[in-house]
Amino acid sequence: MNKLVKALDRHVEVRQSTADLGFGIGVLLVDLFLMFVGVAKYISEGYTTSYGITAKTFPKVVFIAGIILSAILIVTALTKRAKHDPNEGKVTFHLINFAIFADLVLFVFTIIPLGYPIANIIMMVIMYWLSGGKSWVKAILMAVIFTVISVLFFYTYLKLAIPMGLLSSILV
Secondary structure: OOHHHHHHOOEEEEEHHHHHHHHHHHHHHHHHHHHHHHHHHHOOOOOOOOOOOOOOHHHHHHHHHHHHHHHHHHHHHHHHHHHOOOOOOEEEEEHHHHHHHHHHHHHHHHHHHHOHHHHHHHHHHHHHHHOOOOOHHHHHHHHHHHHHHHHHHHHHHOOOOOOOHHHHHHHO
8 A cells, every 4th residue: 555545545424414415516516517518518409300309408408307406415415404413324435535536537627638648647647546556667557558559449440539639739
């Protein structure tokens, strides 16, 4: 186990209502972002059926359902918190999970500007360390080999569009 994993090998215990409130707010924020930014920016209208259904209809329905359900979860959590029930259950969070989630968020936000190859190498090296790895050489070697193989397969062989970011001028 490396020093990073030892430092993050801690647990935080919170009331169930607090966990529900945090999860509800997180889902609400993600759904609102995807509803108003993601759908508008990344899904084109295309054609419309006679019932007015477009390519944006299904994602909007899913995000509206998520917004409604997260609002219900938030209201339920707030009413439970107001009762101050001493028998309320507890939820244990591991700090390492927050680090893994932060690594995935970093990957999502860097994949377009840096490109898949660079963002994936960074993400895999961080995941290697978070899983207890100790060797920088092994981390970088594994990340580079996996990234090269996946780019060769998806970008070169299957001809799928992969964000290349900083490497687009080199590879084109």
